[in-house]
Amino acid sequence: MSKLLKRLHRLETRLTDSHGLVPHSAAWFEFWDAKIDRVIAGEQVDLSGMTLEYIDAMIARGKEAADNDEGRYQATCDS
Secondary structure, eight states, rough: OOHHHHHHHHHHHHSTTSSSSOOOSSSHHHHHHHHHHHHHOOOOOOOOOHHHHHHHHHHHHHHHHHHHHHHHHHHHHOO
């Protein structure tokens, strides 16, 4: 039984990041979003462990927001 528990624990560590969060989950995004908000506010924040996946997702969300804003601006100008 102890071998099984050790193997399960090893598997669990592969399924979570260094902060114990499951990558790409809502909690994972909230955790990193909060850290970025603190950086923007001027706080010194440890960003070690931030993954390229989060950065890519943040860029994609920014592009989405910009596209939506551009569409709204264009609609306002056309009317």
